[in-house]
Amino acid sequence: MISGYAQTGNLKDAIFLLREMLGSRIPVREGEDGLLPNKFMNKDEDSLLPNKFTFGSIVTGCARANDLRTGVQIHCDIIKFGVESDTFVAGALIDMYSKCGKVKESWNIFDQTPNKDVVSWTTMITSLANSGQHHLWDYAFKLFKDMICRGIQPVGMTFASLVKTFDAPIKLSQAKQAHGCMVKLGIEVDDLMGSALIAMYGRCGGMDEVIRLCDRINQDVVSQTSLLVAYMQNGFNLEAIDVFRKMIEEKFIMDVFVFASVIGACSMLKELGMGKEIHCLAMRKGFTSDVSVSNALITLYGRCHEIRKAQTVFQLMGDKDMISWTAILTCYSQNGYGEEALLLFRQMLQEGLSPPIFSITSAIQACSTTVSLSTGRQIHSRIVKMGSADNLSVENSLITMYAKCGSIEVAKRVFNSMTNRDIVSWNALIVGHSQHGYETEALELFNQMQKEGLRPNEYTFTGLLVSCSRVGLIAEGCRYFQLMSSEYGLEPIMEHYSCIVDLFGRAGRLHDAMEFIDAMPCEPDQLVWEALLASCKVHGNVELAKFAAKKILQMRPEDPSPYIILSGIHASLGMWDTRARFHAMMKDQGLQKEPGRSWVEAQECSEDIFDMLQVGGI
Incomplete structure (x- = not known):
């Protein structure tokens, strides 16, 4: 009883x-x-x-x-x-x-x-696997091996718990060992176990094993959900969306986890149209009230630059968790809405929330966007009080913020105080020096980075090429451009090509710049032609300027800058009639020059936000 x-x-x-x-x-x-x-x-x-x-x-x-x-x-x-x-x-x-x-x-x-019998061993392995503490998961596998060495034969439940502990590509070998042991012992792989194995291999990056397993088990909602998540975790987002379509066709009963996952796949692909369709389907099923679905939608709209829609989803949420706040904060920060991001960060502090590292770095990034040094210092003080100042991501964000705000010396102090530095740290300081007239120091930093054995990436070379362009080091710039592929196996991106065009253009070697463009292995984009057009303006090359402007207008007919630059070139040469014709052409197209913004206005705005951030006795 x-x-x-x-x-x-x-x-x-x-x-x-x-x-x-x-x-x-x-x-x-x-x-x-x-x-x-x-x-x-x-x-x-x-x-x-x-x-x-x-x-x-x-x-x-x-x-x-x-x-x-x-x-x-x-x-x-x-x-x-x-x-x-x-x-x-x-x-x-x-x-x-x-x-x-x-x-x-x-x-x-x-x-x-x-x-100890098999139940004792299995229960302890399950305890470690379900603890939620990653450092204990390694002990679960050691316990599993010890169990086998002592002659205790594991059962299906043992493996069902053990597979949860394999969560990273570095553990793929261990995952295969456990799976092999199952096969050797004749443990039956039913649909639930098969789905668990698919999820395991998905976390470990073993997509070949995932596909093989899918062919051997029944295609039910559990296995298809595991497959969808495995595809998404490994960057196969199109395939994840295809699995979702198949689940709809088969009329599977899907839960909020499936919807949150497929919205995440749309977010990674920036598939706004598909994302909106899934949003509508989620509304019909009543899933938008789930916090995980709403968080995924905020991220989707943020990545697709639909700021107002992200705001609407956030405002309609009944229950918001820390991921919700971080998602909308990141949405603002990454889309240039620095003031909104800082106001939201202030609201988080007012409501007594403890912002995670990702929220803090987004707030620092917002200070970089608004070029608000005073607010950046305020947030830096808050970070020190929170005990998060020695986090690598935070330190990298602080270097970028201080560099963009012109405080190179403070950026250097943060850099020198770091116990651990990665390539992002070096890039932030190199680019900061390059942007503020310290080109020689930027090149010296690169040499120092090489001595420390750190491998540069594409962003490193962007900073180097900009420095060479501004100082006029043509030979040095060309050497760095060649080093990218010959020494480090990096494929140049469009920013690198535009830097070389600017390098030749600033030196007045417009013919070499044009030859370089003609020799590019890919079609030049707007950045390249804008670099050439700017150089033509400096050196008064009308014909080449017209050619570059025409290329830009073919790509972006709504861009008024080519007309403005051509007008300026002809005005500098005293060709007023031609200048007036370009102004008339711009007016006929319904284009107008965007008014400039003064530094005083930006500074006043930042001071307002600085006052608003006075929270919690800071």
Whole structure:
């Protein structure tokens, strides 16, 4: 009867019967619902005593009810009755402490159990796998190997728990070993186990194994969900969307996890149209009230530059978690809405939220966008108080922010104070020096970086080529451009080509710039032609300027800058009639010059935000 009560979740009645058996050995708290006071619990000395199965059933009930306090009391009586070394009781205690979040206590019981059976080993492996603590997952695999070495043959449940611990490409070899052991032992791979293996290989980057497994198991909603997530985790976003389409065609009953995952795939591809269609389908199914779906939608609209739609999704959310706040903050920051990002960051602080690292870096990035040094210093102070100033991502963001705001010396101090530096740290400082007239120092930093054995990337060379262009180091710039592919195997991107065009153009070698463009292995884009057009303006080359302007207008007919630059060139040469004709052409196209913004206005705006960020005694 005790076992029946415990299994059905009626733990109070099970405890009541146990206390009847113990004859008031466990004190009962007065006024507790469902329990009788001590005066009703007195029994004769010949009361029927509980055995190991009685205690095991009660402990199992405590595990199901997540009742640690009662579980500890029962554990004390188990020790009094001397049945704590029994494998059945020990297994129940391991499971109870594990489900109550006490992994250390689970391990102590496991370690002190003299005769461990397969249930004990499996329960302990499950405890480690379900702990949510990644550093314990390695111990689960070690325990699994120790189990086999001791001649204990694992069962299906052992593998079902173990596969959860393989979560990164570095663990692919271990995942294959565990799968191979399953095959060798003849463990049946049913649909649920097959889906778990697909999910495991997806996390570990083993897409070949994922595809092979999909051909061997039934195509149900669980396996297809695992396949969709595996595709998305490994960058196969188009394939993930195809799986979603197939699930719709097969009329599978999908949950919010599927919708959040496929919206994430659309986000990575910047597939706004498909994302909107899935958003509509999610609304029809009532899934938009789920926080994970809404978070995915905010990220999608942010990456596709649909700021207002992202705002709407955020505002309509009933329950917002930290991911929601971080998603909308990142949306603002990455799309140039620096002021909105800073105001949102202020609101987070006012509501007593503790921003995660990603939110902090987005707020710093917003300061870079608004070129707001005073606000950046304010946030830097907050970061120091929060104890996050030594985080690598935060330090890199601070270097970029101070460099963009013109405080190169402060950026250098942050850089020099770092205990660990990566390529992003070096790039931020190199580009910062390059942008503010310290081109020679930027080149020296690159030499220092090479001495430390750090491998440059595409952004490193962008900073170097800009520096060479501004100083006029043509030979040096060409050498760096060749080093990219010959020494480091990097494929030049359009920014690099435009830097070389600017390098030749600034030196007045417009013919060489044009030859370089003609020799490009890809079609030049607007950046390249804009660099050539700017050089033509400096050197007064009208014909080449017209050619470059024509190329830009073919790509962006709505861009007024080619007309403005051509007007300026002809005005500088005294060709006023031609200048007037270009102004008329721009007017006929309905284009107008965008008014400039003064530094004073930007500074006033940043000071307003600085005042607003006065939160929490800063």
